[in-house]
Amino acid sequence: xxxxxxxxxxxxxxxxxxxxxxxxxxxxxxxxxxxxxxxxxxxxxxxxxxxxxxxxxxxxxxxxxxxxxxxxxxxxxxxxxxxxxxxxxxxxxxxxxxxxxxxxxxxxxxxxxxxxxxxxxxxxxxxxxxxxxxxxxxxxxxxxxxxxxxxxxxxxxxxxxxxxxxxxxxxxxxxxxxxxxxxxxxxxxxxxxxxxxxxxxxxxxxxxxxxxxxxxxxxxxxxxxxxxxxxxxxxxxxxxxxxxxxxxxxxxxxxxxxxxxxxxxxxxxxxxxxxxxx
Ligand code: SF4
Ligand code: SF4
Ligand code: SF4
Numbered sequence: 001x002x003x004x005x006x007x008x009x010x011x012x013x014x015x016x017x018x019x020x021x022x023x024x025x026x027x028x029x030x031x032x033x034x035x036x037x038x039x040x041x042x043x044x045x046x047x048x049x050x051x052x053x054x055x056x057x058x059x060x061x062x063x064x065x066x067x068x069x070x071x072x073x074x075x076x077x078x079x080x081x082x083x084x085x086x087x088x089x090x091x092x093x094x095x096x097x098x099x100x101x102x103x104x105x106x107x108x109x110x111x112x113x114x115x116x117x118x119x120x121x122x123x124x125x126x127x128x129x130x131x132x133x134x135x136x137x138x139x140x141x142x143x144x145x146x147x148x149x150x151x152x153x154x155x156x157x158x159x160x161x162x163x164x165x166x167x168x169x170x171x172x173x174x175x176x177x178x179x180x181x182x183x184x185x186x187x188x189x190x191x192x193x194x195x196x197x198x199x200x201x202x203x204x205x206x207x208x209x210x211x212x213x214x215x216x217x218x219x220x221x222x223x224x225x226x227x228x229x230x231x232x233x234x235x236x237x238x239x240x241x242x243x244x245x246x247x248x249x250x251x252x253x254x255x256x257x258x259x260x261x262x263x264x265x266x267x268x269x270x271x272x273x274x275x276x277x278x
């Protein structure tokens with residue numbers, strides 16, 4: 001069990017399966033705390049997170065260790081209190097779609113910042129809850145506005161994004177209020193990039209770890225291209241796929257493309273050496 005499940009799970013199997021963490025009440029509470037508004041309260045803040053990730057990497061490249069450490073602490077503080085994410089599997093996503101309302105497809109602040117994508121090509125992010133009405137009312141401020149989706153439509157869109165290789169993540173906007181259902185990749189996603197490249201934990205690993213059964217693996221290599229976390233490699237010695245369990249975020253994307261079903265997800269809690277590595 002991760003610290004978030006301990007704090008906010010309230011008896012549910014996972015903290016993000018607890019409907020209370022999507023409640024309108026939390027949105028209102030959060031609105032009374034402007035410092036906790038995060039990217040949803042201020043649409044530029046999500047871009048700000050992406051810019052911060054980029055500034056962090058630039059500082060590291062020029063060897064400015066003082067700035068690196070200052071920004072690392074700042075990122076941790078933001079993540080824990082305001083804007084924190086965790087990777088989820090496809091099965092968990094389907095459970096979450098039964099909890100949330102409304103759900104809207106919106107533009108991705110990270111890709112806008114990293115790639116300069118125009119809004120019409122950038123609808124890869126999803127938002128949940130009453131904050132979505134703000135995106136509907138002020139499309140000029142909340143760039144591109146929002147397309148509201150039924151749960152079935154959302155599932156179809158998410159399956160398409162997943163087939164493209166995007167990882168499903170959940171983000172808080174004033175922890176534990178969950179309002180972001182993101183679809184991310186490396187290097188576009190500032191959270192993935194900072195987690196993988198510099199171990200700044202804006203994004204936590206998921207509750208599962210993928211394992212390859214070498215007896216079933218036929219060495220096709222398809223899974224290796226799916227991993228956004230640098231956890232998968234192909235061994236030229238065994239001609240099989242390898243997963244680094246310390247690096248696996250449990251997104252389950254590799255499993256989607258494995259025709260002989262050689263990849264399975266194992267609950268992190270059942271692996272003592274990895275149970276506390278998030
Ligand atoms: S977290 Fe993912 S979907 Fe959300 S803004 Fe960043 S890259 Fe886009
Ligand atoms: S996709 Fe499956 S069969 Fe192909 S290399 Fe990966 S684990 Fe092996
Ligand atoms: S190894 Fe598979 S489950 Fe683990 S992070 Fe990579 S793609 Fe996701």
